[in-house]
Amino acid sequence: MKNYKLVNNCRLCNSKKLRTVFDLGKSPLANSLVIKKKLKKKEEIYPLRINFCENCKHVQLTHSVSAKKMFNNYLYLTNTSEQNRAHFKKYAHEVSKKFKNYNSSILDIGSNDGTFLSFFNKKNFFRVGIDPAKNLAKFTKKIGIRQFPIFFTKKNSEIIKKKIGGFDIITANHVCAHVTNLSDFFNGVKNLLNENGVFIFEVSYLADVIKKKTFDTIYHEHSDYHSLKPLIKFVKKFDLEIFDFKLVDAQGGSIRVYVSNKGKKVINSKKIFKQITSENKKYKLFAPQTYIRFQKEVNQIGTKLKILLKKIKKKNYKIAAYGAAAKTTTFMNYFKIDKNLIEFIVDDNKLKQNKFAPFTHIPILNSKEIYKKKVHFVIILAWNYSDHIIKKHRLFLKKKGKFIIPFPKIKVIR
Ligand SMILES: [Zn+2]
Known part of the structure; x- marks a missing residue:
């Protein structure tokens, strides 16, 4: 049975005048962290696209995934x-x-x-x-x-x-x-x-x-x-x-x-x-042009970011990521950032630790590991919390570690 379906009518006004304006390809469910013994199991990925309603101007996803798949066991507290x-x-x-x-x-x-x-x-x-x-x-x-x-x-x-x-x-x-x-x-x-x-x-x-x-x-x-x-x-x-x-x-x-x-x-x-x-x-x-332009801008930042990460990696520096939030899944999958670039993700939510990120299978660990594993760079993927994270980990900067904030503009904090 297919666990997702195409949305034909606007979720607010029921109009069929929907137009796709932003395409993120296919992505796994953002919160579907993987436990160790299921790492070999095939994961489902679903289309992730944005429709614009020409009638009421509402912006929405093109597909809906079965709610039962998403919310029965929720890890976000x-x-x-x-x-x-x-x-x-x-x-x-x-x-x-x-x-x-x-x-x-x-x-x-x-x-x-x-x-x-x-x-x-x-x-x-x-x-x-x-x-x-x-x-x-x-x-x-x-x-x-x-x-x-x-x-x-x-x-x-x-x-x-x-x-x-x-x-x-x-x-x-x-x-x-x-x-x-x-x-x-x-x-x-x-x-x-x-x-x-x-x-x-x-x-x-x-x-x-x-x-x-x-x-x-x-x-x-x-x-x-x-x-x-x-x-x-x-x-x-x-x-x-x-x-x-x-x-x-x-x-x-x-x-x-x-x-x-x-x-x-x-x-x-x-x-x-x-x-x-x-x-x-x-x-x-x-x-609708607003969203088409938006995707172009996002792509530009993504390209720059990958160049930066690859450059760091070439010098044999270790990179970890901060935040195994749902948005991390979109970020990693859209920009195709995988284990080759990021060694592990840290998250302060204990329920997420010792699990693996969806699809990329990057391990999720306690934030202490950025010190123990002597990481050189931490890219903050929970970038809406960057001030808070940097404040909490001043020690990391003191130890010559560097933070990378990817959005809305790439910034390296040393
Ligand atoms: Zn509508």
Whole structure:
């Protein structure tokens, strides 16, 4: 059975007027790290391409991979990234303050290890999570949060409604882009949202992808690359309305969108109009040429980077990489950076250590190994965290090690 299929209709407006504007070839699933005893097993790779909808201007993947393949055992824990924790803490406090008059029940969709919910005071909030990754429920149970280990769908929203009822606040952070059927997902939200409730979701923001050249956030788990204009039209289908938004730094640049039932909140029209103008005129998000040009720019940096790595290798210096994040998979596979160039990858997430990167099979180790194995160069593939990583490993620089930051412009830090 084929585990993926071509998407024929726009995920937001259902139009068939889709045009491929960025082609990353074929790539393995970004989070499918390999354990030692499965190294010999053949891995599946899937087409990774971007479509632009000529009708509503939404940017999305050309193919969808079976969700079960991607999310049943999820290795990414919100809690393991200090920056993520700080972001979610601030976010939870903002939401608690902004909507304090109806703080009673909150449902977090894609609740992961419960980090976000844990920042809502349990005295004021009845907190519920839902996340299909079965390995995560044990984390939330420990902190007293009930978590349903199922996908969020319209059908499953009925189960929750029967058991618990509706919610005053529903959140979904960096989840929407993972959802196979977005309309069904929004039908589920509509079903569970109390009359005066708010639905708040955060997604990676397309303008940031273009501005910061974060092409490596393109992988199969991210079906969509959102901008405000197509979303405004989309939510109307469910009798919902976007009344506000906020641009935030999370995940290399994201947009937090505030949604209510139609006519229930004052819409911040001026701010929204200004942002859409900027999406159109400043970032040119609604023109297909933008993405074609984007791929050319990415290719230029990739070519330069490979020349640099090969030069270093020729001098018999050792190179390691920092960060076995999902984006690393896109990065390595698109630029064809393999074991010949990189000896190993280090990652601070223990669950990833002693596994192997998808397809390239580069080993993933504890960050102590850059000292033990006397590496000369470390290329930071989690480049959105480079400041943090460099600060944490000042010792590496003291020992004459050098960091390479590949994007948005190649930089060598000594
Ligand atoms: Zn569309």
